[in-house]
Every structure is written in C-alpha cells, then in structure tokens.
Amino acid sequence: xxxxxxxxxxxxxxxxxxxxxxxxxxxxxxxxxxxxxxxxxxxxxxxxxxxxxxxxxxxxxxxxxxxxxxxxxxxxxxxxxxxxxxxxxxxxxxxxxxxxxxxxxxxxxxxxxx
Amino acid sequence: xxxxxxxxxxxxxxxxxxxxxxxxxxxxxxxxxxxxxxxxxxxxxxxxxxxxxxxxxxxxxxxxxxxxxxxxxxxxxxxxxxxxxxxxxxxxxxxxxxxxxxxxxxxxxxxxxxxx
Numbered sequence: 001x002x003x004x005x006x007x008x009x010x011x012x013x014x015x016x017x018x019x020x021x022x023x024x025x026x027x028x029x030x031x032x033x034x035x036x037x038x039x040x041x042x043x044x045x046x047x048x049x050x051x052x053x054x055x056x057x058x059x060x061x062x063x064x065x066x067x068x069x070x071x072x073x074x075x076x077x078x079x080x081x082x083x084x085x086x087x088x089x090x091x092x093x094x095x096x097x098x099x100x101x102x103x104x105x106x107x108x109x110x111x112x113x114x
Numbered sequence: 115x116x117x118x119x120x121x122x123x124x125x126x127x128x129x130x131x132x133x134x135x136x137x138x139x140x141x142x143x144x145x146x147x148x149x150x151x152x153x154x155x156x157x158x159x160x161x162x163x164x165x166x167x168x169x170x171x172x173x174x175x176x177x178x179x180x181x182x183x184x185x186x187x188x189x190x191x192x193x194x195x196x197x198x199x200x201x202x203x204x205x206x207x208x209x210x211x212x213x214x215x216x217x218x219x220x221x222x223x224x225x226x227x228x229x230x
Contacts, residue, residue: 001182003117031216041222041223042118042205042207042221042223042224043159043205043220044216044220045218048216048217056217059217095216101216102164103218105158105159105160107156107157107158108157108158108174110157113145
C-alpha cells in the first residue's frame with residue numbers, strides 16, 4: 001500500500017478482555033516495529049520483526065503481550081487479559097532492512113481499557 | 115542504556131520567526147544516529163531530519179536544521195520561518211548504528227505552538 005495502515009484506529013475494551021491490533025506495512029518493507037505511546041510520553045519500543053521472525057522482542061512488557069507476522073507482511077499485536085495500564089496508542093512502523101532505512105509510521109491504534 | 119532528554123515540554127513561536135528545540139542524549143556508543151520526528155494530531159510520526167554521528171556537518175532540510183554537538187551530547191532542532199503547519203509534538207530520537215535491531219529511543223517530546 002501507499003503507507004503503513006493500522007486497524008482499528010480506536011478500540012475501547014473492558015479490563016480482562018483480549019485485543020488484537022493489526023498493522024499492514026508498506027509493500028516490500030521486510031522490517032516491522034511495534035511501539036507503545038502512553039499519554040504524555042514518547043513512543044517506547046515493543047518488538048521488531050525481520051521477515052516472519054521476531055528478531056528483538058525485548059520491549060514486550062510481560063507475557064500478556066504477543067505479536068506475530070506469519071507471512072512476513074501483516075503483523076498482529078495481541079494483548080491478553082487487558083489492564084487499565086495498557087491504555088495507550090500502539091504505533092507500527094516499517095522500513096527497508098538496512099542501516100539507513102527510514103522508519104515509516106502508521107497513525108496508530110488508540111486502545112482504551114475501561 | 116541510552117536515554118534521550120527533552121527539557122522543554124512546551125514551546126511557542128510567532129509565525130515567520132525562528133525557534134530552537136533542545137535535546138540531549140546519553141550513550142557510550144560511537145556509532146549512532148539521531149532524529150527529529152514530528153507528530154501532528156493525526157498521531158503519525160513523520161521524520162523531519164536525521165544526523166549520522168560520524169558526520170561533523172550539521173544536517174539541514176529546507177527550513178529545518180540541527181546543531182549537533184557530539185562532545186556535549188546535544189542535538190537541537192532549529193525551525194526557521196515558522197509556519198502554522200509546524201505546530202505539533204516534536205520528538206528527538208536515538209538509534210545505535212551497525213547491524214541488528216534498529217529500534218529508536220525517544221524523548222518525551224516538546225509541544226510546539228505557532229502563533230499567527
């Protein structure tokens with residue numbers, strides 16, 4: 001596609017529920033990143049995919065968070081047993097897999113946990 | 115661990131004037147990149163300018179320029195001839211160089227208002 005697409009744009013859920021957030025990167029970009037941006041903060045790294053594999057998941061806060069990219073394109077961030085502290089904007093970015101590759105960000109998914 | 119600090123939560127500038135946003139960072143690495151990103155209300159992070167640490171020359175992109183002071187670990191952004199469309203959150207970010215995960219470390223941001 002023309003840019004990084006994220007769905008849903010906004011998601012409201014109840015504490016304890018399961019949530020999936022989707023990211024469709026720019027065509028041909030093999031590198032994909034998830035970031036979390038809490039209110040009043042800069043984005044914080046969650047996970048990095050190179051192709052289908054998670055090359056760096058050191059930013060995932062706990063085992064309730066999981067992300068997949070089964071075919072090396074679309075990625076899904078999955079959050080189990082959501083907590084109010086999970087409320088944030090979840091940003092996805094993609095790039096070419098080279099050192100100077102610019103990150104292109106989507107418009108994010110705003111998650112609100114009631 | 116690398117940290118990025120933006121000490122100005124909010125700044126304002128008169129339209130057509132010049133404003134400078136501050137950023138300092140802490141790293142023990144010698145090979146790294148620094149960035150300024152703009153985030154309008156649409157939430158999409160947009161790259162404004164990039165600086166490679168090995169380059170002594172300050173990066174410029176049209177009305178945007180940086181003052182990169184490597185020894186002081188300072189990386190400020192200057193916006194000249196400010197326009198209403200420049201109003202946004204601005205984030206300074208750091209990334210280590212070399213192969214591997216190209217994750218960015220962001221500061222907390224500076225909210226820039228442009229006064230007509």
